[in-house]
Amino acid sequence: MREVYVAGIGITSFTRLEYPLVEIAAYPGLMALRDSGIKKIDHLYVANMGSCRINHQSGLASAVVDHMSLTPAGAETIENGPASGGSAIKQGYMAVASGLHDVVMVIGAERMREVNSLDATDFVATLTHPHAEYIYGITLPSLAGMFTRLYMEKYGVTSRHLAMVAVKNQANAMDNFYAHIQQEITIEGILDSPEALTNNPYVADPLRFFDCCPVSDGGACVILATKDVLKKLEKPMIKLSGVGQATDSHAIHERKEPTDLLAVREAARQSFEMAGIKPRDVDVAELHDAFTILEIVESEEVGFFKKGEGHIALEKGVTKIGGELPINPSGGLKARGHPVGATGVAQAHEIVLQLRGEAEKRQVKNAKIGFTCNLGGFGNNVICLTFVKEEN
Amino acid sequence: MATNVYAYKCRRCGKVHYPYRTICKKCGENDHNEFDIVPLAKKGKLITYTHLYTLPADYETKALTLGIVELEDGNRITAQLNIQEPQIGMNVVGKVDVVRQDEYTKYLGMVFEKT
Structure with a gap:
């Protein structure tokens, strides 16, 4: 297999965007072309979860490739729930590594705020098991709420730990121009003050408003290419060194240990093994914190910390920017936002910025190895990517 | 029914x-x-639960109590709870009832109560 590198990156603001989905996809693509200096691509993958359902648009990749005047390059839409972005990068990796293509553009794009929040929540809830979960009124927040309660009971995680994730990630996002949530919060304001219940009401207890990611529009892009192409571009050599993917049961209640996210564990193991590194070699990570509890659990399942000790590392400040292993310097899904299909690509975008040393105020010092974990469903389809900076 | x-x-x-x-x-x-x-068995123990306050559009109540129950036959089920103050490990018993209703269809599923 050939080695695969990131040639260019681009991103839109994650917020409510008042322009069509095709353009939300095209702008980060345009930025990535400019960033890389590449004019022509062999293939386009567009990650998206909801265009058919919420934007009345099918065949998104065909529309985007023409909108960008990149025809006759091949184009495909990749739908894999909230893990669509990671999946599309994996497809791009396979296309370049196999020798089929030399230059592949991977875009993730979603426009969720075209519909109201009830419809957006229902759209995401279609991920749940139709007969065993959805009919009961189960949504992703309710699965996360039940999961969190069990986790608290078993491992001693408290609401304070969850709030610490929210405070950390919202603080990180203050230095990210593209992040959806630009608001600094304090533990006092969302947990301790008499107004905390008003500021931070329960959504699916024990999870509260500030434990949940916002509903966002947004797009992100990475261009993947061969080593030969990269050498001509004079760009930093950021190698996509490890790709892992695993699945788990659809209905959560069927999992032997409902507090385990086995697909995260397995996808991370594959990714690290392929890259030839150990979890603690990682300098910076973007984890899928659609709910604050998930950042803690994933940090354990990928192998950064022992099972049940993620919240202790959080307490010690290990995962802050400036700590030993900063997690979600971009603000994560929690604060950068979560346009579902775009998230996996946005995670890769942040890691490439960090490894290039272009992350400005939120830069993690001397970051050489980066890692992303993109979660589909409630952990039923997970993609983990490992990026390594090579000296030019 | x-x-x-x-x-x-x-x-x-x-x-x-x-x-x-x-x-x-x-x-x-x-x-x-x-x-x-x-x-499926009807009796079991509550493993975990949540009160959901942001409800799907089909519901007109203020909150929905949802949980996972480990049944006496060893299976587990995700279901609705008709219990004011649920507790992990409490004994529950289920009956089939309407759990969701839209314009055209009534959906039946298990609703658990305290034993």
């Missing part, structure tokens, strides 16, 4: 699946006619 929620028991190895799947997860039996339809 129906009185049971049904599970699928593999005729080859006896493993009971809920919800339905086409291939037995334990022995790999893959003839979909080789599953017996068996009622």
Whole structure:
């Protein structure tokens, strides 16, 4: 297999965007072309979860490739729930590594705020098991709420730990121009003050408003290419060194240990093994914190910390920017936002910025190895990517 | 109205699946006619729960209490709870009731109460 590198990156603001989905996809693509200096691509993958359902648009990749005047390059839409972005990068990796293509553009794009929040929540809830979960009124927040309660009971995680994730990630996002949530919060304001219940009401207890990611529009892009192409571009050599993917049961209640996210564990193991590194070699990570509890659990399942000790590392400040292993310097899904299909690509975008040393105020010092974990469903389809900076 | 929620028991190895799947997860039996339809137990213990306050559009109540129950037959089920103050580990008993209703359809499922 050939080695695969990131040639260019681009991103839109994650917020409510008042322009069509095709353009939300095209702008980060345009930025990535400019960033890389590449004019022509062999293939386009567009990650998206909801265009058919919420934007009345099918065949998104065909529309985007023409909108960008990149025809006759091949184009495909990749739908894999909230893990669509990671999946599309994996497809791009396979296309370049196999020798089929030399230059592949991977875009993730979603426009969720075209519909109201009830419809957006229902759209995401279609991920749940139709007969065993959805009919009961189960949504992703309710699965996360039940999961969190069990986790608290078993491992001693408290609401304070969850709030610490929210405070950390919202603080990180203050230095990210593209992040959806630009608001600094304090533990006092969302947990301790008499107004905390008003500021931070329960959504699916024990999870509260500030434990949940916002509903966002947004797009992100990475261009993947061969080593030969990269050498001509004079760009930093950021190698996509490890790709892992695993699945788990659809209905959560069927999992032997409902507090385990086995697909995260397995996808991370594959990714690290392929890259030839150990979890603690990682300098910076973007984890899928659609709910604050998930950042803690994933940090354990990928192998950064022992099972049940993620919240202790959080307490010690290990995962802050400036700590030993900063997690979600971009603000994560929690604060950068979560346009579902775009998230996996946005995670890769942040890691490439960090490894290039272009992350400005939120830069993690001397970051050489980066890692992303993109979660589909409630952990039923997970993609983990490992990026390594090579000296030019 | 129906009185049971049904599970699928593999005729080859006896493993009971809920919800339905086409291939037995334990022995790999893959003839979909080789599953017996068996009622799930009604009694069990509550494993976890949540009060959901942001409800899907089909509901007109203020909150919905949802939980996962480990049934006496060893299976687990995700369901609604009609319990004011649920506690992990409490004994519950289920009955079939309307759990969701839209313009055209009433959906039936298990609703648990305290025993």
